[in-house]
Amino acid sequence: MIGMAKSDSFFIRAKTAFNGTTYTQSSIDLGAYVDALGKSVLRIHNISVQWGTPLEDADTSTTNAGQTDAFQLTTQSQAAMVDLTNKSVIASGRLSLHTDGTAAVVQINDELDVAPQHWTDGYLVGVEQIYLGVDSSASDAFGLSQCAIMLECTVETLSSSAAMALALSQQ
Numbered sequence: 001m002i003g004m005a006k007s008d009s010f011f012i013r014a015k016t017a018f019n020g021t022t023y024t025q026s027s028i029d030l031g032a033y034v035d036a037l038g039k040s041v042l043r044i045h046n047i048s049v050q051w052g053t054p055l056e057d058a059d060t061s062t063t064n065a066g067q068t069d070a071f072q073l074t075t076q077s078q079a080a081m082v083d084l085t086n087k088s089v090i091a092s093g094r095l096s097l098h099t100d101g102t103a104a105v106v107q108i109n110d111e112l113d114v115a116p117q118h119w120t121d122g123y124l125v126g127v128e129q130i131y132l133g134v135d136s137s138a139s140d141a142f143g144l145s146q147c148a149i150m151l152e153c154t155v156e157t158l159s160s161s162a163a164m165a166l167a168l169s170q171q
Helices: 160-169
Strands: 010-017 024-029 040-051 066-074 089-099 105-114 123-125 129-136 146-157
Touching: 010 024, 010 129, 040 066, 040 089, 040 105, 040 160, 066 146, 089 123, 129 146
Parallel strands: none
Antiparallel strands: 010 146, 024 129, 040 123, 040 146, 066 089, 066 129, 089 105
16 A cells, blocks of 8 residues: 555646647646655646637637647657557547538537546656647637646655656656
C-alpha cells in the first residue's frame, strides 16, 4: 500500500493559442509541486476547459458541414494530436460545430473525451512538465483565439520507489 499525505486543493491555469490548422502546444511547469526524488507528486482531480476568451463567440457563419477544435493535456511533448492509446494522455476534448451546409448551425458540441474527474481518484502526475496542445480542422478555429484550462489539484507523497516508477512511466 502506498502512503499518501493529502493537501488542500489548489488550481493551475494554462492556455494555448490556436494558429490555424497546425498543432501547437504550451508547456506547464509543475516543478513547484512534483519532485519524484523527493516523493512529491501531483493529483489532478478535475479539469475545466474554456474555448476562446470570455468575450469571443464561436463563428457559426461557416458553410462547411462540420469543423472541430480540439485540445489535449499530456505528460510528454507531442508533434500532433494523439489518441487515448498514447500513454501520455491525461485529458482530451473537442468543440464541434455542425451546420446544414448553408451556414445554419444545427449543433455545437463541447465534450471531454477523457478527464481526471472520470476516474475514481483523479490522475497522478509524476513529471515536472505537462503539455496543453491544441489543433483545429478549420484555419480560423471558429474565430476562437485560444483554449484555456483550469486544473484542480493536490500534492501527495508517495514512497520514493512508487514516485520514481510513476515519473518514469510518464516520460
